[in-house]
Amino acid sequence: MSMNDVASNDEAASGPRRHNGPISRRLLAIARTVRSEEPSVGELFDRLESEGLGLTLLLLTLPALIPLPGPFGMVFGTFVALVALQILFGAERLWLPQTIRQRPVPQRLLRKVIRAGLDWAGYAERGLREDRLAWLTGRTARMLLALPLLLMAVTIILPIPMGNVMPALALIAASIGFMAADGLAVLVSMLIAMAAVVWTAVLLYTGAAAADYAAMLLARLAVHLRAMLESVGVxxxxxxxxxxxxxxxxxxxxxxxxxxxxxxxxxxxxxxxxxxxxxxxxxxxxxxxxxxxxxxxxxxxxxxxxxxxxxxxxxxx
Structure with missing residues (x-):
């Protein structure tokens, strides 16, 4: 089965209304234009062009939504920072190492991803409108907005409990805005990013106070433990x-x-x-x-x- 067949089947099954949005159209464009049995990773992102940056941000940010500090935030936050750096330096397409670009994407996996993406886009596109505040989605605007996106990535990397959620939401809104060419979604992401900075500062302050209190409790427990053992001759x-x-x-x-x-x-x-x-x-x-x-x-x-x-x-x- 070719990707053209996948596109036709998805259009017939889901109806035209759910495929009228900008993200859905780009996903269907991939299904129509990629005709090889196992397209390479580089070929897929070349088809996406600048929208591939937004898609990559989205895919890398979703696992970082886990609110607990740990490897997810550190690993995926680092990858998000690398993508943000590419946007900062004016990249129009996602740069990938040649070894990764040449890796084939199984046709079956690609069909599942496109179908799942179309289902998700049907909900996400309800509040999106293509070319709204388009000046916020151009190359120059993306380069300027890459700085707060990089700051959000660094915030995700930091081991702060509950500190991943708001920066991740800001990155998700920005990635959707870039993919849909909707400047209002990008503007919303910047507002969330500002709130995330305040929230992170609050968490750092309360976390430092909590750490001091925990250290005090441990010190008291250590004194009582040593006194108890000495009282019984240990x-x-x-x-x-x-x-x-x-x-x-x-x-x-x-x-x-x-x-x-x-x-x-x-x-x-x-x-x-x-x-x-x-x-x-x-x-x-x-x-x-x-x-x-x-x-x-x-x-x-x-x-x-x-x-x-x-x-x-x-x-x-």
């Missing part, structure tokens, strides 16, 4: 040594469990090929991996507790 050095041994043992166990979980995740496709139903295969993978993840999390928590106990016994806290 040597603090010996207790600290025992805590260190248990911390190392729990850490080694946690590392082993995490390695097993990663290996199991990588080998899940080959080990479950005999299960024909996709849902059953997914459930089987979840059941097998749940025990490893639970054990790894518990061992990690135990290692952290024993390590904190060791610091309290030796007076580091």
């Amino acid at each position: 040597d603090l050095g010996f207790a600290a040594g025992v805590s260190t041994v248990f911390a190392v043992a729990a850490g080694v166990a946690a590392l082993a469990f995490w390695i097993q979980a990663v290996r199991h995740r990588r080998s899940r496709r080959t080990s479950l090929d005999a299960v024909p139903d996709a849902r059953e295969r997914s459930r089987a993978v979840a059941r097998r991996n749940r025990g490893l993840l639970t054990a790894a999390s518990l061992a990690t928590a135990a290692a952290a507790i024993f390590l904190a106990t060791r610091f309290m016994l030796t007076g580091w806290i």
Whole structure:
């Protein structure tokens, strides 16, 4: 089945109204113009031209919506920053390393992405209008707006609890505005970005106050713990040594469990090929991996507790 057939099927199935928007038209343009069985990544983004920058921002920002600090924000925030830098220096198309540009995109995957994108665009385009405040979506405007977008990416990278949401929303609004050539959506994204700066400052202030309070509580707990052990005749050095041994043992166990979980995740496709139903295969993978993840999390928590106990016994806290 060619991409032209995919475009025709999607148009017939979804109706013309949902495909009248600017994002839908660009997705259908990809389906019509890319005729190879396995188009390369570079070919797809060449078809998108400047809209590929907005699409990339959108795809990289969505995983960063997770409100907790961790690898998602750091990794995807870094990629968003790289795209924002390209926009800042006036890139009209997304630059990718040659090895990535030459990688083929499976036809089946491409059809699924286009269909899912058309369904999503049908909702997102209700409030969009092409060429509204068009001066905010041109090349010069994009270069100027890349600075606040870069600031939002850096904010996502920072390990601030609940600090990812508003910067990610600003980036999503900007990416939709760039893709749809709707300057009002871009303007809304800048307003969200300003609110995100204020919100981040509030989180940093309250986070510093909370950290000071937590440090005070830990210091009091350490004093009470040392006094309790001394009252029953336990040597603090010996207790600290025992805590260190248990911390190392729990850490080694946690590392082993995490390695097993990663290996199991990588080998899940080959080990479950005999299960024909996709849902059953997914459930089987979840059941097998749940025990490893639970054990790894518990061992990690135990290692952290024993390590904190060791610091309290030796007076580091």
